[in-house]
Amino acid sequence: MRGIGEAARASGLSVSALRFYDGAGVLVPAEVDPATGYRRYTDEQVRAARLIAGLRRVGMPVAEIARAVHDLGDPEAVRRRLDRHRHRLEDGLADAKRELLRVHALLDLEENLMTRITLPAAALAATLDAVRFAAPAGTDGPVPAGVHAETDGMTLTLVATDRYRLAAAKAAASIEGPPARAFLPLTFVDQVRAVRTGQVTLDLTAEAAKAETADGVVETKPLPFEFPDFRRLLPPGDQRKQITVDTAVLREAVAAAPATMREHEGTAYEISVLGIDPAGSVRLVAEGEWAADAASHVAVRREFLLEALDAGAAGQLVLELDGPIKPLAFRVPGDDSRFSILMPVRH
Template identity: 70%
Template sequence: MRGIGEAARASGLSVSALRFYDSAGVLVPAAVDPLTGYRRYTGEQIRAARLIAGLRRVGMPVAEIAQVVRDLSDPFSVRVRLDGHLARLEAGLADARRELLRLHTLLDLEEKLMTRITLPATALSAALDAVLFAAVGATDPLPAGVLVETGDGDVTLVATDRYRIAVATAPATVEGSAARLFLPLTLAEDLRGLGGGDVTVDLTADRVAAQAGDRTVEGKPLDLDFPDWRRLIGPGPESRRVTVDVAELRGLLDGAPVIDREHEGRAYPVSVLAVDPAGSVRFAGADEWAADDGAHVAVNREFLLEALDAGGAGQLVLELDGPVRPLAVRPVGGESHFSLLMPVRH
């Protein structure tokens, strides 16, 4: 048998390492002098120590090294464990390469003051469908378009024509600096028409470039400040939230009184939405609207229909804060998209 110093030289492990593997139960010496504590190793243990030294160099965890040592009498099992560790190392190297590539990309984006958004084309199209209806009729001072804001792991789209506002948020991978750009309506519509798969959208202060497969869209954002839309979206202290079935509400709306109004030389129909004490929704007439009792809100009828279309089928939540605050149309069980309709004053 060999002493610990000789075993260290023969195996490539240091004396302290041999002591560590002894205390860890990985390689217990064949004999220990009870008076001096001197450790002695057999030829088989030297072979095991050489294997331990190699496994240590490739980063195998101590618990797995111990199992390899226990399996030395079964070479097949040892080889299986070695192959498994190699597979983990290769997977870890692939992950490291991807992460380093991502960091290089992030540095490139920050140097160019660019933001990159990646998300499924279906998610981008759905978010645009939920807001574009509110931008179509926009005129000065805010032209027709869509605000794009990036967040931590999502992108928010906002559109308004001053009489209504629509907001939609979609999960996305966001790299680079935070972005807040106002896209012209034509560019937003082109983005909605991109094909399937994932869409990558690169944003800078003077350029928008999107790609999905072999299809590309490019354009320029508008140089203007979008209003602070967030101050409008929170519910008021007295808001009433009512869950409605879209089909039933449409049926009520078809038979509801229509009040004609005119604004800036344009005629439009008005519907007066009210909530009874029992919580049921109905449409009121002109007399109740004139009473201004705070239990209703009057909105442009066509705007309401478009908000219901954007909200989707099934159920929606209507949020009423009285006749002077917007009517909110929100999805049930989430805030991924919603619309606000400005009230029409009597």
């Protein structure tokens, strides 16, 4: 029999550690003097203490150490426990390496004022599809041909406008680095939008934008354009008349309706006039009916209306009307992540 001091020296555990494992029920001494409380250990228990010391050094939990001590008479069972613990350590080390690499990347992003946005290519393409129609067709207007991108928390917001219409859509993403705002050229946008598989990583700075996709790397320089605060253009939906429409039915009606021509600044275009019928549904208003109830009508460019319906959700859309001089808005029912508006025209 060995006293606790000798057992400590022989096993590599401290006296306090032996007392701890006694209290935890992992290694209870063979004898305890009832008068002095002095503990004594057998040679077999010293062997168990050596096992405990080794397992403790590799970070095995106390409960697992207790089971290993219990299985000491079955070396194969102990070896299996050791193997399972080694696998846990290896997995934990791999996780730690990945996290350290992520932290290093985050430090690099912060140092270079770069924002990294990662999301599925299909999700990014769908979000771009929802706004692309509202981007300017040429480069000679007051708004450059591009799409505005900005980050907020774990959300990427994309917005496009040509002054006559505006579309905004959001996508959930993994975002690292500081909040970002960039106006991306349409050439870059369309290259990224064409990729529908795999993941996309967007790196944004004030001077550069880069997209890594399954098809390769696309790089550009953001346009020097300060995008307006689009959120101020549309009042909350509960302050406007909201009507749910069947997207396909309305589109078919608009496409089949007789054209009404208008001209502005030398440009000829067709218009469509939408109104609210007595039943509270949206209808196309014929030219001769405009004067009957002008307050419930809104006229918009027919081409823009068709494109907005095509970019909207399949099935249903919520239209928001607020008279002839307020924008006509489109929302997806139950989804605040996207909307579009068309500016009215004189009718």
